[in-house]
């Protein structure tokens with residue numbers, strides 16, 4: 188089973204061979220086609236891939252760009268098979284961090300900027316994804332985030348309980364185990380296309396794989412893409428944002444990001460990718476006590492107005 192993709196039957200994949208791209212360009216071309224550089228996790232998959240290549244050297248999805256000699260597949264599949272040539276990988280010269288097939292019959296690590304052939308794989312019939320530029324990053328305030336546990340039990344919005352994209356810290360869990368999660372409240376039901384993620388700003392701590400569950404009411408949660416594990420591709424020590432796209436948009440107000448694997452410590456920052464309008468809308472009513480007003484707002488699909496920031500208060504006062 189390829190952990191990075193939904194299906195577990197090799198015959199559900201199709202391949203495409205291209206040429207004259209470096210590894211990163213090749214990966215992008217595969218993404219634009221709706222797939223990834225091929226991952227090769229068994230002798231049988233290798234036979235399929237080599238049949239497509241017909242003897243040509245080509246990039247496949249393996250790389251050790253996150254950490255020298257820690258090889259991984261760009262589609263998130265587990266690294267559980269290899270077919271290195273004798274003496275490889277050797278990280279020759281100024282370094283070789285990308286994987287090619289059919290170099291003298293086997294695998295070779297090669298410098299990633301080398302222009303070569305490449306082979307993509309995708310789930311049969313998958314369509315090219317919407318461009319991530321079509322989505323905007325929605326980064327709700329710290330007040331609208333909650334956590335399974337927080338380092339030192341710090342309060343929401345302080346210390347290690349700050350998970351907004353570009354926050355000075357990151358959410359760090361109290362415990363490192365696979366029961367940890369963080370949740371973002373979008374404040375109303377929106378269409379969520381995926382996540383934007385960052386590792387912790389200045390420590391070698393990140394989350395590598397997550398599952399996602401969503402809810403419109405905060406009580407009944409559904410796992411996105413049937414419980415698929417998403418590779419975060421969060422670079423270490425970096426502020427660079429990394430995007431995770433769901434196979435299709437989901438309606439959600441509450442988005443729960445559940446940690447599966449991590450590096451050093453569970454730490455992450457996150458926002459939502461959406462095409463929805465995320466501005467608040469308001470409704471003003473009359474003649475109710477607080478409890479009645481609260482109920483009326485809930486029936487309308489919202490809440491009594493909160494104003495965690497000055498600009499929120501300004502918007503509310505403008506309505507009144």
Ligand SMILES: [Ca+2]
Nearest residue numbers: 251278283284
């Ligand atoms: Ca290397």
Ligand SMILES: [Ca+2]
Nearest residue numbers: 277278295296
């Ligand atoms: Ca090499």
